[in-house]
Amino acid sequence: MNSREVKTALYKEIATVTKALGNPHRLEILDLLAQGPVPVEYISEHINLPLANASQHLQVLKKANLVNVERKGKYIFYALSNDHVYDVWKSLRKLGFNQNQEVQKLVDEYRQQREDLQVICAEELIQKLETNDIILVDVRPDEEYRLGHIQGAVSIPYTEIREYLKELPVDKEIVAYCRGPLCMMADNVVQLLNRSGFKAYRLDVGVPECESFGIALEAVAT
Amino acid sequence: MNSREVKTALYKEIATVTKALGNPHRLEILDLLAQGPVPVEYISEHINLPLANASQHLQVLKKANLVNVERKGKYIFYALSNDHVYDVWKSLRKLGFNQNQEVQKLVDEYRQQREDLQVICAEELIQKLETNDIILVDVRPDEEYRLGHIQGAVSIPYTEIREYLKELPVDKEIVAYCRGPLCMMADNVVQLLNRSGFKAYRLDVGVPECESFGIALEAVAT
DNA sequence: ATATCATTCAATTAATTTATTGAATGAATA
DNA sequence: TATTCATTCAATAAATTAATTGAATGATAT
Numbered sequence: 324m325n326s327r328e329v330k331t332a333l334y335k336e337i338a339t340v341t342k343a344l345g346n347p348h349r350l351e352i353l354d355l356l357a358q359g360p361v362p363v364e365y366i367s368e369h370i371n372l373p374l375a376n377a378s379q380h381l382q383v384l385k386k387a388n389l390v391n392v393e394r395k396g397k398y399i400f401y402a403l404s405n406d407h408v409y410d411v412w413k414s415l416r417k418l419g420f421n422q423n424q425e426v427q428k429l430v431d432e433y434r435q436q437r438e439d440l441q442v443i444c445a446e447e448l449i450q451k452l453e454t455n456d457i458i459l460v461d462v463r464p465d466e467e468y469r470l471g472h473i474q475g476a477v478s479i480p481y482t483e484i485r486e487y488l489k490e491l492p493v494d495k496e497i498v499a500y501c502r503g504p505l506c507m508m509a510d511n512v513v514q515l516l517n518r519s520g521f522k523a524y525r526l527d528v529g530v531p532e533c534e535s536f537g538i539a540l541e542a543v544a545t
Numbered sequence: 546m547n548s549r550e551v552k553t554a555l556y557k558e559i560a561t562v563t564k565a566l567g568n569p570h571r572l573e574i575l576d577l578l579a580q581g582p583v584p585v586e587y588i589s590e591h592i593n594l595p596l597a598n599a600s601q602h603l604q605v606l607k608k609a610n611l612v613n614v615e616r617k618g619k620y621i622f623y624a625l626s627n628d629h630v631y632d633v634w635k636s637l638r639k640l641g642f643n644q645n646q647e648v649q650k651l652v653d654e655y656r657q658q659r660e661d662l663q664v665i666c667a668e669e670l671i672q673k674l675e676t677n678d679i680i681l682v683d684v685r686p687d688e689e690y691r692l693g694h695i696q697g698a699v700s701i702p703y704t705e706i707r708e709y710l711k712e713l714p715v716d717k718e719i720v721a722y723c724r725g726p727l728c729m730m731a732d733n734v735v736q737l738l739n740r741s742g743f744k745a746y747r748l749d750v751g752v753p754e755c756e757s758f759g760i761a762l763e764a765v766a767t
Numbered sequence: 768a769t770a771t772c773a774t775t776c777a778a779t780t781a782a783t784t785t786a787t788t789g790a791a792t793g794a795a796t797a
Numbered sequence: 798t799a800t801t802c803a804t805t806c807a808a809t810a811a812a813t814t815a816a817t818t819g820a821a822t823g824a825t826a827t
Contacts, residue, residue: 334576347560350556350560350563378776423559433551584803595787602785621803
């Protein structure tokens with residue numbers, strides 16, 4: 324095997340993995356799996372994809388070694404096979420945001436309620452946690468909260484936020500977070516909270532990035 | 546536009562960019578463009594791809610905003626549109642190496658002459674440059690050397706190394722480098738040098754990564 | 768042991784991607 | 798202004814990918 328042949332084979336191999344990533348549904352699956360291992364059914368429901376279809380895409384990811392499979396009782400749980408996978412997704416996301424005006428426009432349009440939407444970064448959260456007495460709210464589905472959430476956060480799924488409006492203290496700042504930059508669950512919650520008289524912020528990173536910023540996580544023991 | 550529609554559009558946009566990356570030839574083009582802006586013809590020759598085919602792939606990259614186009618005289622130069630593109634390629638490369646045993650096997654097999662191949666990392670190069678009196682050799686094609694190389698390096702394209710064997714001093718250590726981890730030009734040179742009685746190493750990073758390790762680059766004024 | 772049911776498979780169709788060929792463009796130089 | 802030639806376009810055929818449907822697995826738990 325000469326150098327040209329090795330090179331051809333190398334790029335082919337890496338392109339195979341890249342191809343497995345090059346599908347909107349599969350990217351969304353990875354973004355969801357970054358929250359923690361979940362069964363096929365959960366994926367199918369949460370990203371609005373027929374079950375057989377979700378399974379098929381998972382097979383593609385599995386063949387590319389991007390996900391791990393583990394059976395627990397009745398369900399088969401899929402998980403990202405390691406941190407490199409999320410790293411790639413992060414850099415793809417960043418590239419998409421910076422290269423593609425379409426992407427930026429989409430997010431900007433959806434977040435045009437920016438007067439109501441104050442975003443804070445990881446460092447600001449750490450500072451607020453140290454100096455202020457804030458309430459940290461995890462607005463993802465409860466399943467994902469249980470798999471892992473920021474230390475001290477309470478779980479209020481975005482679908483249930485209205486029921487908690489009366490219970491939340493108006494005199495404390497509230498920081499809401501969700502899956503990550505492309506996730507809009509926190510946006511909606513923060514908007515509603517601010518319009519209801521609270522002082523609320525959204526965290527600009529999601530649970531998967533937290534540890535790299537020195538934000539400790541914890542999980543609900545099962 | 547509701548949240549589901551925004552999400553679908555977002556993932557679709559990012560998947561479009563990812564798809565543009567998901568082809569072996571296009572990945573190799575990006576790896577080459579990371580060395581500096583070159584015309585279509587240069588790409589076609591160096592990655593062994595018919596001209597019309599190379600052009601076609603470049604159009605795909607262009608449509609995805611991954612490359613910039615600039616005419617200079619007779620030639621049209623293509624370049625990576627920004628650092629994010631190389632970041633993605635880097636993380637894909639890392640993922641490919643870690644996930645895919647095929648990739649590792651390929652590189653290992655090609656480098657099975659490991660007795661002859663001592664690899665040093667960026668930090669070790671910096672140390673050697675400070676303490677020892679070494680010779681740093683850029684073994685890429687001269688065009689790429691001129692576009693940018695490590696400060697103080699001399700250009701000895703790997704195709705011409707045999708002609709320089711007599712001129713190189715046997716009493717100094719030699720460090721050779723090339724395009725990056727997937728590039729084998731330095732491997733071949735280092736192997737030949739060591740078998741010819743020199744003390745030679747290969748640098749494990751390429752020119753594009755150098756600056757992030759604090760290794761200064763310089764270019765030949767045109 | 769068997770019924771349940773979460774998941775995968777299989778087969779079809781439609782859509783997209785790729786390589787190849789030769790012709791067309793169009794900017795730059797003489 | 799004409800000619801050169803680097804690059805792109807266009808058209809075709811082959812190969813790959815994706816969605817859909819309903820049937821088939823096969824491990825779990827009763």
